[in-house]
Amino acid sequence: MTTTRSFALALICTLPLTVTAYEWQALPETAPAPTDNPTTPDKIALGKALFFDPRFSSTGTVSCFSCHNVMEGGDDHRPTSIGVHGQVGGRNAPTVWNAAFHVAQFWDARAPSLEEQSKGPPVNPIEMGMPNLDATLKRIRDIPGYRPLFAAAFQGEDTVTMDNAAKAIAAYERTLITPDTPYDRYVKGDRQALSAEQIKGMETVAAIGCTSCHAGPAFNGATLATGPGLLMKFPVNAKSEYVAKYALTKDRGRYEVTKQDADAQLWRVPTLRNLVYTAPYFHNGAVKTLDEAVRVMASTQLDKKLTEPDVKAVVAFLEALSGNFPEQTMPRLPATPGTLLE
Amino acid sequence: MTTTRSFALALICTLPLTVTAYEWQALPETAPAPTDNPTTPDKIALGKALFFDPRFSSTGTVSCFSCHNVMEGGDDHRPTSIGVHGQVGGRNAPTVWNAAFHVAQFWDARAPSLEEQSKGPPVNPIEMGMPNLDATLKRIRDIPGYRPLFAAAFQGEDTVTMDNAAKAIAAYERTLITPDTPYDRYVKGDRQALSAEQIKGMETVAAIGCTSCHAGPAFNGATLATGPGLLMKFPVNAKSEYVAKYALTKDRGRYEVTKQDADAQLWRVPTLRNLVYTAPYFHNGAVKTLDEAVRVMASTQLDKKLTEPDVKAVVAFLEALSGNFPEQTMPRLPATPGTLLE
Structure with a gap:
């Protein structure tokens, strides 16, 4: 009995302050490759x-x-x-x-x-x-x-x-991956890797339902072999003020490829990683800042209006999903023969 | 007497097959910097x-x-x-x-x-x-x-x-320099660094007079502090067939800046280093291949028609002035705030 109780206490002390039901995953250290194209x-x-x-x-x-x-x-x-x-x-x-x-x-x-x-x-x-x-x-x-x-x-x-x-x-x-961000270190057990605000943002992301589409280690809906689904609708809430403001339905997404009405406004789920570095946002790049992108998503996808402290916390969490880019050497390109470009 | 004769024989054996009067110079290992901007x-x-x-x-x-x-x-x-x-x-x-x-x-x-x-x-x-x-x-x-x-x-x-x-x-x-090419190693004493054809090309370059403009370690007319002169006329030989063929006088060079007739067709002398990598050639990029560029220069600047073996040898020498690019890491650029590009 004593042993069990100590173990339970230890768990309480080392787990994050609050635990959501969502299963957070760290990004793998290497990307999977198809069997006919192993990475060499x-x-x-x-x-x-x-x-x-x-x-x-x-x-x-x-x-x-x-x-x-x-x-x-x-x-x-x-x-x-x-x-x-x-x-x-x-x-x-x-x-x-x-x-x-x-x-x-x-x-x-x-x-x-x-x-x-x-x-x-x-x-x-x-x-x-x-x-x-x-x-x-x-x-x-x-x-x-x-x-x-x-x-x-x-x-x-x-x-x-x-x-x-x-x-x-x-x-x-497949080498252009960014594992081991503050988020990944946190998920792996380093409880100092995230700030209190980032943890609050992480909880908010799961609690309000962002993770129902932005799931998996890359927060992109589906991992390579499994996942909750390939394409998702955006915007879901047609009444959101942001739909007109940012012309979100002008481009009909998957429909433009298939011309099937069922595919209208279906999109592949983008990753949430490195968003700090990829302004402006959305398929048309109409939204310039990350905080506004968070407001837009809460409204168009979840029909929610976040408080500004919640927006700030979610942005702080998204910052924790960014960075740790692998150092790269520049390739040397072979010489251009004189007649290459006509 | 014996010592002197041995020394003379040794010289004959170690010097290149023929010696021109031209003083060949290797590129320095570092580039000079102005006193108000030391390289750090x-x-x-x-x-x-x-x-x-x-x-x-x-x-x-x-x-x-x-x-x-x-x-x-x-x-x-x-x-x-x-x-x-x-x-x-x-x-x-x-x-x-x-x-x-x-x-x-x-x-x-x-x-x-x-x-x-x-x-x-x-x-x-x-x-x-x-x-x-x-x-x-x-x-x-x-x-x-x-x-x-x-x-x-x-x-x-x-x-x-x-x-x-x-x-x-x-x-x-100032870090983007390419010392220690085959030519530089040859000039510093490595007699195996150039092929026989490249040595022939090197001799041709000096013998026909290319080096009267393309002088110094970078073959660009003037080194930083001293040199034979800043700007040179191109084309010199107005009767060359290549002047019309490649529209070499359409752009009047320094004249376009100063509007002084004396500056017509004056140009800074380009370096001969890394020409293999920089097709097409001349201020208007009208000449696609290095061998043709050699023919054009011989005709327009020196009023000479080179034999094809001579052209080939000069190109081979120019190849010996190329390469040995320092390895570079890619910089990490700081993140773009959302409102940078309007």
Whole structure:
């Protein structure tokens, strides 16, 4: 009996001040990879070079890195991105940090994997503006220095293929993860890792229901294999004042891909990690600050008006989900032959 | 007598196969800095962040790095660069590698120092498109995370000034040098560092007179304090077939700044280092390949038509002036507050 009581007392002393029913999860230290594309150092090195290389855009000026700035929040801090010839796109660039933990890619989940996602922007006329993937591959082939990098990363006779390029980029992106934030350390048992306000924000997030969509270690609804569901409706509460204020229903989300009414306003759930670094917010980048984004979500999704101290606490908690970016070396890109860009 | 003869024989055996009168110089291991801006680690760290940060362009998409890609040749491998809103500039981006060894900056030498140069592109309407330097400074001030970086790098009460930003960028650029290429190792005594063809090219470069303008350790006419002269005429030989073919006199060089006839077609002498990485060539980027650039220079400057084996040898020598880029870590940029980009 004595032993049991001591154990119970110890539990009381070491657990957080209040315990919600929600099961908080830390981000894994490595990202899962598909069986046909295991992550290897050679693939990462090649993928990193391709990710940073602007020579695969029609103008030679836009790379993956242009809109997914991994020196900062993995996006471009613009409402919507700018591609070749100054053209402006229609949606806010999602962060590439922790994209490896998404169940699907793009705001409308139209790509099932990082590999497939990487084939989109090069041939998007607004983004990188190449006429087709063959032309993109030719650009890669025209740089002799890429050949040994592909040969080291992949098996086979002619390794310089678009599928291999996509696999390499995905392998690099699987290294772009940010475990071990203050939140993760807290969940793993370091009770000093969060401030009292951050703990209050954490409780609020679970109590009001944010976690019914923003679940799992990346707070993005679904983890790679399991989860509560792929796409969620936004905005749910059509009467929210914010719907008109920020034009939240102008873009119909998944509907724009499928043209099925049932898909209207369905979106992939974005991660809550590193939000401090990724202003402005939402698919249209219409909301400039994190506190306003919290107010918008409470109203549009949960039909709730938070008190300002609650907003502040939730923002403090979101800050605890940010940072700890892995240090990166810059790749050396192979030399440009003289006839690459016509 | 015997000793003297042995010494003479030893000299014959260890000197290069032929000795020209030209005094070849290796690139110093560090770049000189002005007395009012000594290079320090804190300045380099700040300057590097500023150099890579696109948030000081009007669109938030263009940084120094956009046109001076230090993952490659320090330029953008375009004929002329693209700035904000897809606008195309008038001159080829010069490489930032070894810019620290130039006697002045820009093709027309209109900036006397790296510090002054760095204040140009932010307010150029085609490049970064900010209305003025005050607006640029406001962008920096609006990012709280920059304040400790300035405070660490500079003395004084309010260290976040445009002059300090310029000094920091210049300090970082003074680290962007590429000593110890095969050429440098050869000049320092490693006779195996160059191939026979490269040595032939080296001799050709001196024999035909390239070095009368492309002198000094950076082959850029003038070293920082001394040298044969600041600006040189290009093209000299108006009858060269290449003048019309590549529209070499459409841009009048220094004249465009001063409107003095005496300055027509005067240019700062570009470095010959890392040319392999900086296609296309010349102020207008009209020449796509290095071998053609060699033919053009021989004809327009020296009124010579080189044999193709000579062209090949000179290109081989130029390759020996390239590479050995210092490894770089990517800076972490401080977070973007929500109201930075309007």
